Amino acid sequence: MLEFDRLEIRQDDFALTAHVSIPRGAHLAIIGPSGAGKSTFLAALSGFVDPAAGRIVWDGTRIDGLAPAERPVATLFQDNNLFPHLTAARNVGLGLRPNGRMSARDRVEVEAILSAVGLPGMGDRKPGQLSGGQQSRVALARAVLQDRPILALDEPFAALGPALKAEMIDLLHGIATRRGLTVLMVTHEPADALRLGGQTLVVAGGAVTGPFETGPLLADPPAGLRDYLG
Structure with missing residues (x-):
């Protein structure tokens, strides 16, 4: 409650x-x-x-x-707050590791959540290479991954x-x-x-x-x- x-x-x-x-x-x-x-x-x-x-x-x-x-509480804002110099996978990974240091297991979890939001195989793309809808999916994946x-x-x-x-x-x-x-x-x-x-x-x-x-x-x-x- x-x-x-x-x-x-x-x-x-x-x-x-x-x-x-x-x-x-x-x-x-x-x-x-x-x-x-x-x-x-x-x-x-x-x-x-x-x-x-x-x-x-x-x-x-x-x-x-x-x-x-x-x-x-995991919070998702209107502007998505994605870091333009980081890939989608690294942006999502911040939900797990705010310091950005992901283990092999972390990377597997990031790829799984990217697939869950409809972005399989797109982890290497940076936000500027993604559409607005795809950026929203990355931001949602990061928020969810905070668990x-x-x-x-x-x-x-x-x-x-x-x-x-x-x-x-x-x-x-x-x-x-x-x-x-x-x-x-x-x-x-x-x-x-x-x-x-x-x-x-x-x-x-x-x-x-x-x-x-x-x-x-x-x-x-x-x-x-x-x-x-x-």
């Missing part, structure tokens, strides 16, 4: 509260108006924003005081076209399901939330609410979300 226990985030005149519980293995979209705090909420989970009050608890253990590297039970994604596929984005969300869903990962994905697109399946958190009006079943939520959204969805 992932719990945000009376969490409060404050930055200048911005304030956001969250008091929600998320079952282990759930796949949740995070939606809401621009500027409502979706990315800030995710950053608090990942350890890049310090809450002003409250707790973040994973499986009974408080994690909000831990550094990002010590948390059970952390929570995967936090901040609009990771926003730059992709609709068909490729749908393909990546399906890939994410499949990998996360097989590995039993808890997924939280920020998106602006209701279609992405529906495709991810499961449930949705709503960030609006200074609060995080939910989880809600995604289909019924989008069919009859509350006022704050209805205004955003138009």
Whole structure:
């Protein structure tokens, strides 16, 4: 269970509260108006924003005081954060060995995850030699290879076209399901939330609410979300 226990985030005149519980293995979209705090909420989970009050608890253990590297969270950002001078395999390998020193066994594991995301035999290519979709696959492979039970994604596929984005969300869903990962994905697109399946958190009006079943939520959204969805 992932719990945000009376969490409060404050930055200048911005304030956001969250008091929600998320079952282990759930796949949740995070939606809401621009500027409502979706990315800030995710950053608090990942350890890049310090809450002003409250707790973040994973499986009974408080994690909000831990550094990002010590948390059970792998984070994937929109820009992928790939190193242009490193090959795809070496970029992925950073998920295993942040110092870049991989053993023969590590290299086998990297090749296996590259194959799992549809990039077999492409480990020697650098990011500049890959398409946008292929770069997203490399970034996803690196995040998964960190072997952390929570995967936090901040609009990771926003730059992709609709068909490729749908393909990546399906890939994410499949990998996360097989590995039993808890997924939280920020998106602006209701279609992405529906495709991810499961449930949705709503960030609006200074609060995080939910989880809600995604289909019924989008069919009859509350006022704050209805205004955003138009």
